[in-house]
Amino acid sequence: VDPAVARAAREHQDRLTKPRGSLGQLEDVSVRLAALAGRVPAPVPASPAVAVFVGDHGVHAQGVSPWPREVTGQMVANFLAGGAVVNALARQAGAVVAVVDVGMSIEASAVIGAMPGLDRRRVRAGTGDITVEAAMTRDEALAAVAAGAAVADGLLRDGHDLLVTGDMGIANTTPSAALIATLLGADPAVVTGRGTGVDDATLARKVDVVRRAVARAAGDGVGAGDPLGVLASVGGLEHAATVGFVLAAAAARVPVLLDGVIACSSALVAAALVPDARAAMFAGHRSVEPGASAALAALGLVPLLDLGMRLGEGSGGVLAVGVLQAAARVLAEVATFDSAGVTDKNAADGLGAGDA
């Protein structure tokens, strides 16, 4: 992105009829959107789309979640029927929901059979158990990244101009924590959370599982300097697809709203592969999963919402769509002091109009 465009956006923001800085984070978002689009003001995103990437996890066998793997499939059926939270929030935001199987298990996919509406791009039927083996091969990781990128490209071709990450996969906060611990060199105890709300005993087991996965990957010679290797070793198929989805949005200079810890861990991989991709990333919300905050801090992203959410599905990303659109709209539509004939005290003393 061009720093001159960001500067021009900031200057335009400072001429709007309001005290400088009085819109806080909305101002920063509007400047970042302009820099990403390469023009001031940026277009106001009009057609959001959320992609829910679905995968299952071999590490489920370690007892990190009380939910059976079939629930992944049951929830996919729920998404396709429009009955899940992400569907309700997407209707509120005027967003479409794409549901993409990149890695459902046999058990999960048996639940839904030939149900129409599912975008079938399965790379493999669930990952390996990351405590004892790599989640997938490097080729499989690349194939899932490509699948996610293809989904983004399709949505962009259909005219969508704001992408939102979503995910479904029983046990998927465990590989998320493993990705974050490995990429940031963080203590698994610090970045592993309760997911759906597991009890203390399960949390302790989960931390141990993440620790073993991180150690196993290190033993296999996989480290933070090889982000694709880390993704294949301790990640998930929905994580890999999200990496591709984010990178494709960034390549098209289209904003992508990140949801929770699955998205944040995937965004870490994407940023490690293509540092400039961060310019397209916007954090929808702060998940209560501790790994999400660690990843956001590392990415330098400040979330738009902080509502104590921990659902996944893309719910926290799609809920933030209106806030991101509002930021763009302010820069695009608000009158300047000159055009509105409002006395500007900004120039004199760094203040601005509005209530004081």
Add this chain to the structure above:
Amino acid sequence: VDPAVARAAREHQDRLTKPRGSLGQLEDVSVRLAALAGRVPAPVPASPAVAVFVGDHGVHAQGVSPWPREVTGQMVANFLAGGAVVNALARQAGAVVAVVDVGMSIEASAVIGAMPGLDRRRVRAGTGDITVEAAMTRDEALAAVAAGAAVADGLLRDGHDLLVTGDMGIANTTPSAALIATLLGADPAVVTGRGTGVDDATLARKVDVVRRAVARAAGDGVGAGDPLGVLASVGGLEHAATVGFVLAAAAARVPVLLDGVIACSSALVAAALVPDARAAMFAGHRSVEPGASAALAALGLVPLLDLGMRLGEGSGGVLAVGVLQAAARVLAEVATFDSAGVTDKNAADGLGAGDA
């Protein structure tokens, strides 16, 4: 509100296809909306309206703001032309904006002349200087409360089902701080903020001004036990109108989104007059003004957004419209475990479906 309805709403929320509690604050908002409406689920608000109440302040003479009083009128013209931040955010939210003069000064109203579109309900031309005299008489305060209630009633008759508070008035964070300090018995230094962003010297002067106003009111025998007296003594005309607006919404059991410190100080008065009115209040955002947080804590309200905003106009309230609608929509539209055929682990162990 009926606690049985709130209980039924919570029970329904717990049957939705997601882990219990995983939507954090959205769940609490959905339950409060149902309790307010008296039915489960509550209707999803479809037609929001923001009322921007406008007043001027005699205390402006004390140098609490660098902006001339004319800016109040210039900004009213900007609102009526659709060029202000609140207009842009209202378009984003699908909300109408009503601009209501309840107390503009002669200087401010001279700027706009006979401009059409302004709802003219002026009770008096600006308040008295609260450091030396009451802002207004008790009768004037009541008249402004009635004006605000009439605006709410008109919007409700027009079919609006979600009201948002807004304000404009150069210097109006000063009476807001005086209201909060008096009603909560708080130290003026703790609840007085920088408003548009005044410098250290002006902030120190502003704290002193608030301290003198609070002392003058106490000397006049006005205390927290007489909320209408406090409103008349140290408040503003837009504050009084906001009190009436909030009380009318509450009487109609319609949710009202509070904006920043002007709204929060007014809501304190409304809650002191009619404690049950709190059931209708939803905090749109956490203003950076310290008095706003003090008032929200006293009201027991948790803000939906926290974006470092301090503009007023209703901007932080109208920005939260989509989040409130989303909360209602979840309770109204999301499938239950039974209806969607999703295995429910909630019952067994307090968890739920989704990613884990």
